[in-house]
Amino acid sequence: MEAFMLSSRQLRRPAGNICRSCSRRLKLRATRSYSSTSTASTSTSQPDIYDVVCVGGGPAGLSLLAALKANPTTAGLRVALVEAQDLRKLRSWQPPPDRFSNRCSSLTPSSAKFLDRIGAWAHVDRARVQPYHEMQVWDGVSDARIEFDWALDQDAGRAPAGRKIAYMIENLNLTAGLLRRIDELGGVTSFEGAKVEDITFGGETDALDLREWPVVQLAGGKQLAARLLVGADGANSPVRTFAGIDSKGWDYERHGVVATLELEGHGWGGGDDSKIAYQRFLPTGPVAMLPMPGNYSTLVWSTTPANAALLKSLPAKDLVALVNAAFRLSPVDLQFMHTMSSGQEDEVSWRLQHTPVSAPQATPQPVIGVQDGTVASFPLKFRHADTYIGERVALVGDAAHTTHPLAGQGLNQGQGDVEALAGTIEYAVAHGQDLGARMSLEPYLARRYAANHVLMGVVDKLHKLYSVESGPLVPLRSLGLSAVNALAPVKGFFMRQAAGSGGKLF
Amino acid sequence: MPPRNGSRSLASSARLLRRPSPAQNTRIAATSLNKSFSTSTTRASPPPTSQPTDAAFTTVSPDEVSHFNALASSWWDPQGPSRILHLMNPLRHDFIRSCRASVLDDPPPPSTGLKYLDVGCGGGIFAESAARLPSTASVTAIDPSPEVLSVAKAHARRDPALAEKLSYANTSIEQLPLPQTPQETFDVVSVFEVIEHVSYPAEFLDRCTPFVKPGGWLVLSTIARTWTSWLTTNIMAEDVLRIVPRGTHDWRKYINEEEMRRHFLQKRTGWAEPRCMGVIYIPGFGWKEVSGSEKFGNYFFAVRRVAES
Numbered sequence: 001m002e003a004f005m006l007s008s009r010q011l012r013r014p015a016g017n018i019c020r021s022c023s024r025r026l027k028l029r030a031t032r033s034y035s036s037t038s039t040a041s042t043s044t045s046q047p048d049i050y051d052v053v054c055v056g057g058g059p060a061g062l063s064l065l066a067a068l069k070a071n072p073t074t075a076g077l078r079v080a081l082v083e084a085q086d087l088r089k090l091r092s093w094q095p096p097p098d099r100f101s102n103r104c105s106s107l108t109p110s111s112a113k114f115l116d117r118i119g120a121w122a123h124v125d126r127a128r129v130q131p132y133h134e135m136q137v138w139d140g141v142s143d144a145r146i147e148f149d150w151a152l153d154q155d156a157g158r159a160p161a162g163r164k165i166a167y168m169i170e171n172l173n174l175t176a177g178l179l180r181r182i183d184e185l186g187g188v189t190s191f192e193g194a195k196v197e198d199i200t201f202g203g204e205t206d207a208l209d210l211r212e213w214p215v216v217q218l219a220g221g222k223q224l225a226a227r228l229l230v231g232a233d234g235a236n237s238p239v240r241t242f243a244g245i246d247s248k249g250w251d252y253e254r255h256g257v258v259a260t261l262e263l264e265g266h267g268w269g270g271g272d273d274s275k276i277a278y279q280r281f282l283p284t285g286p287v288a289m290l291p292m293p294g295n296y297s298t299l300v301w302s303t304t305p306a307n308a309a310l311l312k313s314l315p316a317k318d319l320v321a322l323v324n325a326a327f328r329l330s331p332v333d334l335q336f337m338h339t340m341s342s343g344q345e346d347e348v349s350w351r352l353q354h355t356p357v358s359a360p361q362a363t364p365q366p367v368i369g370v371q372d373g374t375v376a377s378f379p380l381k382f383r384h385a386d387t388y389i390g391e392r393v394a395l396v397g398d399a400a401h402t403t404h405p406l407a408g409q410g411l412n413q414g415q416g417d418v419e420a421l422a423g424t425i426e427y428a429v430a431h432g433q434d435l436g437a438r439m440s441l442e443p444y445l446a447r448r449y450a451a452n453h454v455l456m457g458v459v460d461k462l463h464k465l466y467s468v469e470s471g472p473l474v475p476l477r478s479l480g481l482s483a484v485n486a487l488a489p490v491k492g493f494f495m496r497q498a499a500g501s502g503g504k505l506f
Numbered sequence: 507m508p509p510r511n512g513s514r515s516l517a518s519s520a521r522l523l524r525r526p527s528p529a530q531n532t533r534i535a536a537t538s539l540n541k542s543f544s545t546s547t548t549r550a551s552p553p554p555t556s557q558p559t560d561a562a563f564t565t566v567s568p569d570e571v572s573h574f575n576a577l578a579s580s581w582w583d584p585q586g587p588s589r590i591l592h593l594m595n596p597l598r599h600d601f602i603r604s605c606r607a608s609v610l611d612d613p614p615p616p617s618t619g620l621k622y623l624d625v626g627c628g629g630g631i632f633a634e635s636a637a638r639l640p641s642t643a644s645v646t647a648i649d650p651s652p653e654v655l656s657v658a659k660a661h662a663r664r665d666p667a668l669a670e671k672l673s674y675a676n677t678s679i680e681q682l683p684l685p686q687t688p689q690e691t692f693d694v695v696s697v698f699e700v701i702e703h704v705s706y707p708a709e710f711l712d713r714c715t716p717f718v719k720p721g722g723w724l725v726l727s728t729i730a731r732t733w734t735s736w737l738t739t740n741i742m743a744e745d746v747l748r749i750v751p752r753g754t755h756d757w758r759k760y761i762n763e764e765e766m767r768r769h770f771l772q773k774r775t776g777w778a779e780p781r782c783m784g785v786i787y788i789p790g791f792g793w794k795e796v797s798g799s800e801k802f803g804n805y806f807f808a809v810r811r812v813a814e815s
């Protein structure tokens with residue numbers, strides 16, 4: 001239970017009528033603070049009044065702002081962005097064409113369609129975006145494969161030729177494009193390099209009662225009163241903490257190791273028009289190689305923290321060898337090589353000679369290099385907020401949920417949230433509802449919570465099913481994979497998720 | 507009884523929360539009501555000044571007002587008894603918009619700078635929302651209950667966007683000074699969930715109509731008087747589900763859509779282009795427009811004041 005510190009709430013009354021513009025000049029002498037230790041409650045600076053204050057300028061927050069400003073119904077809203085990082089670097093982001101950031105995401109066609117609808121897709125550097133057309137998913141222990149017979153997928157209703165399962169995109173390419181779109185649309189008051197110091201409640205005058213309005217306190221004394229405070233502020237969301245919304249879950253005791261890889265060729269299809277995404281379930285977690293333009297790929301290897309530490313410490317040639325091994329050698333061999341502090345390259349090349357080769361397309365083309373400075377890791381967590389809404393608060397993206405990257409859904413879930421929230425806000429504005437009132441936000445919760453919950457549940461269960469090396473679960477698991485094959489609805493779920501039409505589930 | 511009827515009972519009960527009244531009183535009132543509504547003769551509107559205009563004459567039932575005061579505090583509780591009204595509110599705007607869009611005037615009527623008069627505004631659910639629309643210039647909202655109006659005013663203070671456009675007056679329509687010039691009339695005069703609770707609906711409407719600008723709309727919502735509505739509101743909502751206190755409904759006060767139409771088009775002059783939309787509340791889903799449902803359940807009705815040539 002948060003302690004509320006109440007101090008004197010007298011406010012200087014402005015002369016005459018309080019209109020929207022002069023109320024912005026209202027001097028709040030005191031505010032109610034959500035943190036009992038806050039000193040901001042005696043601040044004398046003025047809160048500016050906004051319809052939407054979005055904390056967080058990551059993919060979720062920027063999409064929301066672009067969506068609101070691109071829609072004629074919501075374009076007139078007074079909107080502010082608060083982002084702790086300096087966005088100037090993002091504005092001038094223009095890396096060499098043969099270097100790729102290690103933070104890439106798989107964007108489903110429905111996310112891409114949404115980004116197109118809000119005018120952001122055109123601002124993305126398309127030369128750096130790589131669609132993929134095929135998926136190879138298999139179990140490292142039993143070697144059972146999920147057969148994605150896309151051509152037979154009547155539900156998807158698409159011709160197999162030219163079918164794009166998803167687009168691989170650098171997070172920075174997406175956020176830079178979104179930022180360009182926002183700058184083009186204009187009308188967003190942006191506080192960049194501005195960290196949220198505290199979030200309090202507003203005060204009261206005879207004419208105005210802002211005691212239920214969140215007031216964002218920035219370093220330097222700036223105060224932003226929010227009709228709706230949006231938490232797009234990532235997994236450790238300060239907005240979520242302010243709203244008293246609990247986020248439950250667990251840590252996977254796994255880290256995601258990412259890197260930009262250089263392959264022997266442009267993929268088995270010979271070009272960017274026919275690329276394959278690979279994912280192999282190892283007992284320590286899935287390892288995925290996702291195609292980027294040309295002969296580049298991005299690695300997402302979920303493994304134990306100790307293995308992750310080793311991978312990050314290896315010289316490039318040994319890391320390359322281990323990555324190649326991860327898609328080819330048995331889990332036992334692989335685990336052995338994680339006990340070596342060096343010399344993986346020779347070990348792998350020797351062992352590969354003794355490993356039966358499957359059809360070339362079944363495994364990714366050999367990796368020949370890793371780009372400098374792209375090897376990094378992050379802890380994997382499962383978190384789901386108890387709710388996404390409160391009075392004058394809404395959570396989107398990682399602030400609302402964090403999931404295992406094995407299904408590549410983290411960013412897409414955030415885009416789905418944003419699309420639903422922007423739609424909910426549009427409806428509220430068009431019908432004169434107070435867009436921050438909990439009741440106005442209910443449709444957002446209804447549209448997203450169950451959908452995210454089901455998806456996250458499936459992803460979590462998959463991780464657990466495949467993260468066991470031996471014992472009764474292994475035959476079960478291979479059975480499980482066959483079952484995935486046999487069970488049209490489950491496979492359909494995956495294929496629809498991959499196609500970004502997972503909403504059809506409901 | 508099919509589940510649909512159960513859901514309609516909720517719809518009706520929500521409406522009744524606006525103006526519940528003790529049974530005995532409504533029974534008496536209802537008798538006079540039906541008489542007054544069905545037997546009044548054709549006359550032009552606005553009514554001549556010879557109509558009772560003294561302050562003592564009122565269509566407001568004191569019992570309705572005092573009974574309602576008790577509910578005032580829960581008006582803005584999204585989980586409270588008014589939830590169903592909150593959920594209905596967006597449809598009011600959809601309906602008004604569709605009415606205004608349905609006329610093919612040349613030049614088209616202005617789509618901004620609209621003036622609203624909300625009669626029987628209650629806690630201000632509609633009035634606040636109308637004031638927030640960018641197309642709105644002003645909303646005047648009146649209600650005879652001081653408690654309810656103080657709830658409305660206190661709530662409006664929570665939104666800095668409202669002060670400029672929204673003004674409340676604690677008055678009945680009878681006591682509101684009649685407009686003296688066309689500038690004082692309104693593009694939209696709204697009477698939501700009120701008509702079935704006033705003692706003399708024909709007279710009450712005659713009080714409202716002079717406030718409508720020529721070319722403007724009188725918009726109301728109420729419930730049809732049918733066996734279904736009798737079952738759902740009087741039996742289901744009160745006796746079976748007990749959503750509202752017993753005796754708060756008087757089914758005989760309900761007015762059917764055909765009666766409303768006849769009142770404006772045959773018994774009064776200067777009105778045209780009646781519009782209607784039937785709505786049904788489906789629990790867990792919300793309000794839905796269901797064409798034809800105006801014949802037996804909740805409905806919106808609008809009629810346009812003929813523009814003076």
Ligand SMILES: Cc1cc2nc3c(=O)[nH]c(=O)nc-3n(C[C@H](O)[C@H](O)[C@H](O)COP(=O)(O)OP(=O)(O)OC[C@H]3O[C@@H](n4cnc5c(N)ncnc54)[C@H](O)[C@@H]3O)c2cc1C
Pocket residue numbers: 055056057058059060061082083084085102103104105106171194195196197232233234235238258300377378396397398399405408409410411414
């Ligand atoms: C290190 C790391 C690597 C990842 N790698 C991958 C990957 O390879 N593939 C993949 O699919 N997903 C990856 N993810 C997950 C993916 O990045 C997220 O799902 C996605 O970025 C979520 O977007 P978001 O906008 O919700 O949150 P974020 O991208 O986390 O954005 C939150 C923003 O809020 C700002 N912020 C936070 N607190 C404050 C504050 N107090 N004041 C002001 N601003 C604040 C932050 O600066 C940040 O810009 C990774 C996540 C992390 C942390």
